[in-house]
Amino acid sequence: MSREKIDWEELTAFEDKNADNKDLIRFVGRVLHNWYWFVLCGIVGLALAFLYLRYTVPTYNIHAKLLVSDDKKGGLLGENALADLSGLMGTKSSVDNEVEVLKTSDLMRQMVLAENAYIAYFRAGSVRDNPTFRSPYLIRLLSSPDSIISPIAYKIKKVADDELEFFSSDTTFKVKLGKAFDVAGVGRLTAEVVDGVVVDDTYGFSITPLRKLVDSYSNSLTVEVTNKNVSTIDLTLVNELPKRGEQLLATLIDKYVELNLHDKNVIADSTLSFINARLTEITEELAGVEDRISGYKRSTQLSDISEQSKLLLQNSADYTKSLAEIETQMSVLQAIMDNLKDKNNPRVVPSSMASQDPSFAGLISNYNELVLQRERLLLANTNDNPLVQNVNSQIANLREDMVSSVEASKRNLEFAKSKQIQMSGQITSQIQRVPTIERGYIDLARLQQIKQAQYIFLQEKWEETAIGRTANVSNSKVIDSPKAEEFPFSPKKKVIYALGLILGLIVPLGTFYLKDLLNVRINSLDDVQAKTPLPVLGAIAHSVDQDQVVVTKTSRSPIAEQFRALRTNLEFALNGGKTILFTSSMSGEGKSYVALNLAVSLALLDKKVILMELDLRKPSITSKLGLPAGKGFSHYVVRPDMRIDEIIMPSGAHENVDLIQAGAIPPNPAELLVQPRTQELMKKLLETYDYIIMDAPPVGVVTDAQLLNRYSDLCLYLVRQGYTYKEQLVIPNDLQLKGRINPIQLIVNDVQAKGGYYNNYGYGYGYGYGYGDYGQETKKKWWKFWR
Template sequence: MQKDINWEDEFESGGHKSDNKALLRFIHRVRANWYWFLLCGIMGFSGAFIYLRYTLPQYKIHAKLLVSDDKKGGSLLQNAALSELSGIMGAKSSVDNEVEVLKTADLMHEMVLAEKAYVSYFKPGTVHSVPVMQIPYQVAVETAPDSIQKANFFDIMDAERGFVQLQNPDTTLRVALDKPFFLPGTGTVKVSRGLGKRYPAERYGFSILPVRKVVEGLRGALTAEVTNKQVSTIDLTLQHTLPKTGEQFLRTLIDKYVERNLTDKNEIADSTLAFINARLEKVTEELAEVEDRISGYKKETRLADISQQSRILLEGAADFTRGLAEADGQLASLDIVSDYLKDRNRPRVVPSALLPQDATFSGLTGRYNDLILQRERMLLSNTENNPLVKNVDGQIAGLRQDMISNLANTRNQLEQTRRSQQQLASRFNGQLNEVPLIERGYIDLARLQQIKQAQYVFLQEKWEETAIGRTANVANSKVIDVPKAEELPFAPKKKMVYALGLLLGLALPLVTGYFRDLLNVRVRGVEDVQAATALPVLGVVAHSENEHPVVVTPGARSAIAEQFRAVRTNLEFSLNGGNTILFTSSMSNEGKSFIALNLAMSLALLDKKVLLMELDLRKPSITAKLGLPRELGFSHYIVRPELSIEDIIRPSGIHENVFLVQAGVLPPNPAELLVNKRAAQLFEQVKKQYDYVLMDTPPVGMVTDAQLLSRYSDLCLYLVRQGYTYKEQLHLPDDLVTQEKIKPIQLIVNDVRAKGGYYGKYGYGYGYGYGYGYYGQQPGKKKWWQIRKKA
């Protein structure tokens, strides 16, 4: 049943809209296009299934290391004595530093070379290849792996006995087993038949990638982090498509890290031992020479024993001599280390064990030795002109200068101490002047012997400490959780992929509809009209499938006939006692003649006399639509004064109460004819003779004829055709009203087609009968599986 309509509320300019109108429109559009959502949802779900079917799963391999960090505890050197001696070997490690070491490209490079990770195997598939750990063949790169320049992928198949065939889309090679061959961009390669288990008869393949590319890929897949700041543990995570291979890679990486750590410690210890051995050899020679001189002196002077006074003086002088000997030994060590540091041509590890127990210098020495070792490792795969090497060189130069300055300060302090000891020794020397000359000569030699003896003992002690420390060297880290892969892959996540595929599928119709609305430039319904203009909409006329221009007939109960009756009813409120209606639009083919004909027929059914005037003097169409012959018309009446109104008024042939004034002959000056005084007389008379006068005029957006005729009209009905009129043209009627060129104006939306919009199938727009059929009857409903046919 048709709802009662309050026209004042319905057509009030700027009237209030229902708050949920947009939501209802959206819901009805979704319901009307449910099959698209179903289809796209199935497509999205299928796409997710295909993605999961052909996407390689990724596994996470976890391991945990315990690192010796004095700040957090957890030292691996449990013996107190060994822990003290370990300080001789260099700087202390921290867990944060070790995390950065584990992430370095050099360490990953060593692992890739050890595991030959630049060679991988796969099974060719229809969509993509599936990686495997082993195949019935083994591929080895005989040349240096770092010389691999480009990636090569080959399917490998058996040929005749002792040969295999390597094939890819660009190349086919026939090579002998166990015999090296040259592969461009890779180097010398050898293919051998694998030993061990038997493999099914399937296709296999292998790939050889540049080492640098493999290193970067594995570095990106490796995560090293300290998850708990309270302990010195490092969590390692490696992502890989093969869990067993990933476990092996991570295990080898840890082994290389431990091996490198021990190598660094042993290198510092070996350098210190070599230096001490050289010094011991020289001091031993000097001590032997002094002892020979003492023996010769005694033999020459026949000195068996010194006097009691000489013994007392000697014992007193011995204390100061020992102090001088220690000072001389430390100064000699400072000079040697200083010479090491001043040699800029070849940076070497500094033997920190020979230096004074200075905490600042020990820290500088540890950092310096670490940088020297880092530089040597970088030079294995880079040149000295590499920016990274130059950066390390700059850091080494800065540390070297700081160490030289520290040594200079230490030397000044030692020299001051030595001068103090020398002053005390001079006091005893004055007393020794009273000793006989022979005894004095003996005392000088004995003093020199004590000095050399003190140096020898000092070096011997340091050698023993260093040797013990080297023997006690252990890695600063320990594996407390061996590499282990997770049972289930972490990617792709099936539930998330299915949900995302379904959501994307359901969103596709929404996005498509949004962009269609966004890019649409033509009027698609009453909503577009209301959004673009504040003028009232007098009525909505549906699309007509009838080929005859007149769809309103006596007794007709069709939807479109009911809509014209609604427009006829609304005219009673809009004319305000007038009877002359002007029809115009923005451009041609918007349905002015069709609306005028049927509205005239609808008014005639009320037993009203209606005059339909064909005033489009440029392109008349009503006469042709009605199939009438061309006779005298409006243009004849204006230019021929002898003609009367009765001479140009003809029956329309569609109803006895509908009459027609044809356009007549097409004049060269239609605008001038419309403002002729005879035209004013004509309109004055027909208004009196007929109940309604309907004027079909040219489009107002193209010529001024409608504006000229508006002076004779009481109401202008402006036609807007769905899917034809441009949205930009809707400002024309507003401008005409604002500028008072045509007033009043009301709109009629023509050729409306039901497309599952806001109001669904029944009662589109304002609901004036569209879809009613016969009053009181419900239209036939389609089954749920039937897709409606769009007009």
């Protein structure tokens, strides 16, 4: 037994060394054998890819590039020549901030409204509708775009010179050209025919709710900074119509520029409004003073004053001018304080009127930028939004800093004003020493100079602000206008065809894999070898012959040759033994069939073979041979007076093959197998026959085979392809490991050709079966693949 084990181990080791790549070879063989499925599925995959490309609307990428002024990376306009006239253009902007502005839904909404993008046109097709840029019909929405609640789509047919018919899958109605009509969920519409456009197909239109369309366009827009070293922004819009996409992206950029200029002009307009109000007031006051001076001169007939009076008047005018500037600055600070008082609704601060202090000017610039940012956020959000709350917090912090700065500036101005008043008082005391008439004139002239200085200061600031507003330009510039790519972004033909082919090839591969994965039965020799280390003595092919005995003297069929190969291997496996035990995991695996034909195969060598039908519960050999039931094993064991020759009968399969039937089905078959009469029977049979073949019941059901093991030299365990469960191979493993049946070798029965690696392995080891010169040609033709 040990020698046999060593031989099998050496054989297995040899096979492993020479078949390291057998999995790959088996896989390639299986693919080649089933090549028609791969060709068919590949063609189907390519056909589906073609249909997908044929009926899918292509989308194009539209690209544009902006250059944005960024103080950190170099300004767009460089040093502005008007920057010293006003600080109005002074909100700092960075590329990252502008990217976020371009992504806002408010900006996209303005683009949609400007282009009436919520109305789209299409050309009706048999399978799908094709979007079109030009349509022979023009649909106008008379009501507010916000009134669009639900999307609609109608096809249009001209039924008369002044009448159109709108129809869909469930609705049809007629409208007059140029006459308004109402559509539920949309609003009031009018329809017109575009002059000069020939209607050669069926056209239609669709209307989409504004919010849904804005979200759709926002998702199709990509805004990114591709190079961190320069202040450029790349915009990409995905659209089904190249020209329409270029137009939409150009409008989006225009609206962005308008929004950018609007933010700058808001500050300038606020400053101009303040200056205009002050100019109106100062002009009225100056006119009143000049009227008083004229009346005073007429009443006093004053023509000139002395040189001393002129000098005093000049000095008084200088102090008065300084005092006027201080008062103007104080009034500006008071205006700023008034703007800062409203904490709930902050307003922009007129920055050009502010102090020349750079730090305070920076605070105003930051404050105005935050106020404008808050207004933009409130267009699409509420005060409870975290973003709005964050901006409110920043505004509140800046307001406190600005209030502190304004109060400090007011204290400084009040101190300077008191000094100017003190100096002006000294001049006034000197003026009081001049004659009374001259002193009255000097008082009026001084008041005139004060008002005139305020008027000139405000007029200068108004001009500076007006010039600065006119010179306002956007902080961005289009350096690459919107252009659509020549070829569609999606779908890509080569990729789709490649995916179609790959998916088509994956289908049969996946089918093979799932079939193997879900298969719980033995399907090949590899399944057997994967589940058990027991050696495989041979394999028996599937037989389409209805005869139970397929081995004859003249038989040259593949299955007969396999039994001959099994017989050859059996001689080495028995190693001089005579008794062979047949068993399996369950009924129906072909024990009786294999045992019967193996007996005939051994008999062809002029060996005497006795076939024992020891499946006492369900005997089948007698019926397979078509013999009548008679006395058998059970009779012999229970009747001591019965002789052996009374139960031995010719099998009819071969003259050298005798049969011992099971006999009457006993109530205690297991006990009969261990009776002394059974042991005596086996000894006498060994003296008469060259081989004893015992057909035992399935070991996975009853223990009879384990009891008969004491009389056998070799146990042949039947495994049937497509019938035996993989998990049942644990049974022979356990039996040999625990020494209940030993030795055990396997026979794979009912093997069916499925193509691939082991189709024609050869007869020498009985692992396969072939065709050609050894029997009839039964190989399946390629055009019969459906079988």
